[in-house]
Structures are given as C-alpha cells and as structure tokens.
Amino acid sequence: MKTIITDFNYLAAKTLDEALDLLCKHKDDDYRIIAGGQSLNTAMKHRLLTPEYILDIKGVADLDYVRFDEKEGLKIGALATHRSVELSPVVREKYEVLREMEENVASIETRNWGTLMGDLCNADPAVDPAPPLIALDAEITVSAKGEERTVPAEEFAVDFFETVVQPGEMATEIRVPPLPPNTGVHFMKYSQIHGDYALASASVLITLDAAKEQCVNARIGLGGVGVTPIRAKKAEEVLKGKKITDEVLAEAARVASEETSPISGIEASADYKRELAGTLVRRVGKEALERARRA
Amino acid sequence: MKQQLNIVVNGEPRELFIEPKTLLVQVIREHLGLTGTHQACDSSSCAACTVVVDGMAVKSCSILALQVNGREVLTVEGLAQGPNLHPIQQAFIDNWAFQCGFCTSGQIMATKALLDENPDPTREEVQAQLDGHLCRCTGYNMINEAVRDAAKRIKAQKETANSEKGAK
Numbered sequence: 382m383k384t385i386i387t388d389f390n391y392l393a394a395k396t397l398d399e400a401l402d403l404l405c406k407h408k409d410d411d412y413r414i415i416a417g418g419q420s421l422n423t424a425m426k427h428r429l430l431t432p433e434y435i436l437d438i439k440g441v442a443d444l445d446y447v448r449f450d451e452k453e454g455l456k457i458g459a460l461a462t463h464r465s466v467e468l469s470p471v472v473r474e475k476y477e478v479l480r481e482m483e484e485n486v487a488s489i490e491t492r493n494w495g496t497l498m499g500d501l502c503n504a505d506p507a508v509d510p511a512p513p514l515i516a517l518d519a520e521i522t523v524s525a526k527g528e529e530r531t532v533p534a535e536e537f538a539v540d541f542f543e544t545v546v547q548p549g550e551m552a553t554e555i556r557v558p559p560l561p562p563n564t565g566v567h568f569m570k571y572s573q574i575h576g577d578y579a580l581a582s583a584s585v586l587i588t589l590d591a592a593k594e595q596c597v598n599a600r601i602g603l604g605g606v607g608v609t610p611i612r613a614k615k616a617e618e619v620l621k622g623k624k625i626t627d628e629v630l631a632e633a634a635r636v637a638s639e640e641t642s643p644i645s646g647i648e649a650s651a652d653y654k655r656e657l658a659g660t661l662v663r664r665v666g667k668e669a670l671e672r673a674r675r676a
Numbered sequence: 677m678k679q680q681l682n683i684v685v686n687g688e689p690r691e692l693f694i695e696p697k698t699l700l701v702q703v704i705r706e707h708l709g710l711t712g713t714h715q716a717c718d719s720s721s722c723a724a725c726t727v728v729v730d731g732m733a734v735k736s737c738s739i740l741a742l743q744v745n746g747r748e749v750l751t752v753e754g755l756a757q758g759p760n761l762h763p764i765q766q767a768f769i770d771n772w773a774f775q776c777g778f779c780t781s782g783q784i785m786a787t788k789a790l791l792d793e794n795p796d797p798t799r800e801e802v803q804a805q806l807d808g809h810l811c812r813c814t815g816y817n818m819i820n821e822a823v824r825d826a827a828k829r830i831k832a833q834k835e836t837a838n839s840e841k842g843a844k
Contacts, residue, residue, distance in 0.1 A: 391696030488808020
C-alpha cells in the first residue's frame with residue numbers, strides 16, 4: 382500500500398486572514414499549501430514532494446464561492462471545487478465552456494474534493510482549466526499579507542509545475558470578465574482515457590462584429606503542448622479582422638501548431654501533439670464561430 | 677505529532693488521534709477496521725476506495741484524514757440494515773454486476789451518492805458518474821443496469837413506505 386511516509390507539520394487556516402498569516406510566518410520554510418490535495422497527495426505518496434509543513438486552506442470558507450455580476454463578470458474563489466463550478470447555474474448560463482471543461486476533469490470523485498485553483502497551482506502543462514481561462518481573458522488574484530496583485534491567466538504558469546505564486550503568497554480568486562456580445566467560446570481536449578490529462582487541449586474565443594460577419598476579436602488557449610499552457614497569439618492574428626471561412630480556420634490551425642513546443646512522451650510524440658493541437662484549434666474554432674453567430 | 681480527528685462514520689461518532697500524514701483510507705481500514713473500502717491503484721486512478729463524505733463521493737486514498745474532521749463518512753459497511761442488504765447492494769447481486777468484487781464497494785458508494793442526488797438517472801448519467809471507476813471483470817454494462825435497477829427498487833421502497841403511511 383502506498384502511503385505518505387514522510388511526516389510533516391500540519392497547520393490549518395479557517396479564514397483568508399489566518400491563511401495569509403500562516404504563509405507570512407512560514408515564508409522561509411519548506412511548505413506546501415493543500416486545498417483538496419488531489420494532485421499533492423499523490424505527489425507525496427510517490428515521494429516526489431516531502432514538505433516539512435502542510436498549510437491546509439480547505440476550510441477557508443470565505444474563499445469558497447462562485448459569483449457573478451454583470452459588471453465584473455464571474456468570480457471563482459480559491460476553494461471552489463471543480464464540481465461546484467461545473468454545477469453552478471451561472472456558469473451553465475453564461476460560461477458554458479467552463480462546464481464543458483469541468484465535465485472532462487478527472488472523475489466526479491476528484492472534482493468533488495479538488496479545487497479549480499488548486500489544479501491551476503499544481504501547474505501541470507495539460508491542466509484543463511487553463512486553455513478556457515486564457516481564451517476568456519481571465520485574471521488570477523495572488524495575495525500575500527497586506528498585498529495583492531493580479532496576473533493574466535496566460536502568465537500564471539511560468540514553467541513545468543511552477544507558477545508566479547511566490548513564498549508567502551497564495552492564489553485567491555479567478556475573475557472572468559463578462560463576455561462581449563456576439564461571442565462564442567468552445568473547448569476540447571484529447572486524452573486516451575476520458576478524464577485523463579490531455580495530450581493536447583484547445584479553447585477558442587471568437588467575437589464577431591454587429592453584422593456577425595467579421596471577426597473583431599479572437600483568443601486561443603492551448604494545453605499540453607509546452608512546459609506551460611500557452612496563448613497562441615499569432616494564430617489569433619490570423620482570425621482577427623477577417624470573415625472566418627474554413628480556409629482561414631485551417632490557416633489559424635497551422636499557425637497555432639507552429640506556436641507549440643510539445644515534448645515527446647510515452648503516449649505520443651511531439652510531432653503528433655503538434656498536429657493534434659492544430660486539429661483541435663480548427664474544430665474548436667469552427668464551433669466557437671457557430672456559437673458566436675448564435676449568440 | 678498526533679492530532680485529534682472527530683468524524684462520524686456510518687452514523688457513529690469517532691474520536692481518533694492520528695499522524696497528519698494519515699490518509700482517510702488508512703483511518704477507515706486500519707484504525708477503524710472497516711476493510712470493505714478497498715485500495716487498489718493508490719494513485720487516484722481507479723476509484724475502488726470511494727466513500728461518501730457529507731453526501732459526496734470522494735476517493736479516500738487521496739484525502740488527508742484531518743481534512744475530513746467534523747464531517748460524516750459513509751462506507752459500504754453503513755448501507756445494510758442488519759441482515760437486509762441495501763437495495764443498491766441487492767441490485768448489484770441480482771444483476772451480476774461484479775465478479776471478483778474488488779471494485780464493487782467503490783462502485784456502490786458512488787451509486788449511493790448519485791441516487792441520493794438524482795433518483796432516476798439515465799444510462800448516460802450513470803456512465804458519467806461512474807466513469808472514474810475501473811472494473812476489470814464485468815465490462816460495465818451490468819453495473820450500469822444494476823444502478824438503474826437500484827434506482828427503481830429505491831423508488832418502489834419509498835412508494836410502499838408512503839402508502840403504508842397513508843394507510844395509517
């Protein structure tokens with residue numbers, strides 16, 4: 382039986398203030414923050430991580446929310462579980478793409494306990510929420526005692542399993558702006574088993590002009606095809622200002638696949654993943670376009 | 677340093693002192709001796725260890741026990757009423773929904789959480805709920821049938837209970 386063999390000191394916070402106090406106090410220690418621990422516990426069981434302190438924020442109730450208002454958009458607190466995002470009525474009504482993404486995250490058991498923010502902070506390059514959050518132009522709030530900063534979703538992960546969050550800090554909120562009119566968003570991932578990490582994933586946002594002819598804005602987020610999730614900015618430029626046809630989408634897909642830098646693994650080669658990213662951009666882009674026309 | 681853990685397991689309040697690194701499945705199996713909850717993959721991939729915490733199906737091998745402090749845990753041992761199996765258990769038997777049985781308690785606990793939330797699930801909804809559960813024997817069809825049969829049995833049981841209440 383695989384268990385966690387290395388002892389750690391366990392400290393739990395019940396409020397955000399308590400959590401930030403704990404982080405400030407243990408800033409120079411070897412610690413890990415645990416929310417649901419759905420990635421962290423496995424990493425500790427496999428002895429990939431052996432922290433001296435575990436700072437538990439699962440009980441920080443003031444960060445367990447999914448809220449929406451017309452002006453500021455959607456706000457997801459750091460302790461909102463995957464499942465609560467998936468089942469949130471406002472997510473279903475206004476940000477359907479996030480529900481589509483959530484339904485493919487691991488299994489219901491994992492989504493019931495694991496948090497969306499924890500998933501982002503674990504920073505697997507194929508993390509499911511990153512591509513749609515990049516496409517939706519989301520921002521992430523990072524807090525420390527007496528300080529706060531916001532980071533665009535595409536800048537949150539900086540390397541393989543590494544984020545902008547520094548010692549003493551924690552990510553506290555995801556903010557997704559309201560969608561402009563005539564906007565469609567879609568997300569797809571390709572994995573060998575349903576719920577597994579993606580070999581590649583893509584999310585595309587398309588905003589059309591009032592006549593629903595020309596693309597006035599496009600955003601593309603890709604997962605699993607680099608050391609971090611990425612934003613395919615060059616491919617976005619291919620779409621902007623044009624009437625989107627199958628040819629334009631094919632060109633955007635080709636450019637997007639050139640923007641990737643995947644790593645070969647046991648499941649697929651780098652070439653395969655690059656090709657896959659392009660295919661996903663084309664398919665996802667087509668659906669996002671249809672949705673923008675219907676919006 | 678050991679820390680105090682207060683949980684309600686199958687309706688019974690329990691007080692334990694555990695190392696913080698202890699996983700929920702260890703508390704259930706080793707500290708409480710409830711070995712109906714199984715451990716297989718140990719890496720959050722198979723869901724054999726599924727139990728219900730505050731109404732939610734979760735993987736007990738991937739949760740620190742201290743995080744469940746103050747909550748209610750239901751394991752497969754908490755389903756039967758004396759000699760009477762729970763309708764889900766009986767439906768699994770009658771529909772041949774297992775062979776070796778190793779994954780079964782996890783499947784049953786996920787079914788319990790599903791049917792409490794959604795008493796009349798479609799085939800697709802059952803599939804979505806149970807798709808994290810690996811079974812190497814049955815091929816999943818009979819499990820899906822057992823879950824929907826269990827839903828019917830629970831509904832029938834409730835209707836009988838209601839009509840008895842009405843008769844009184």
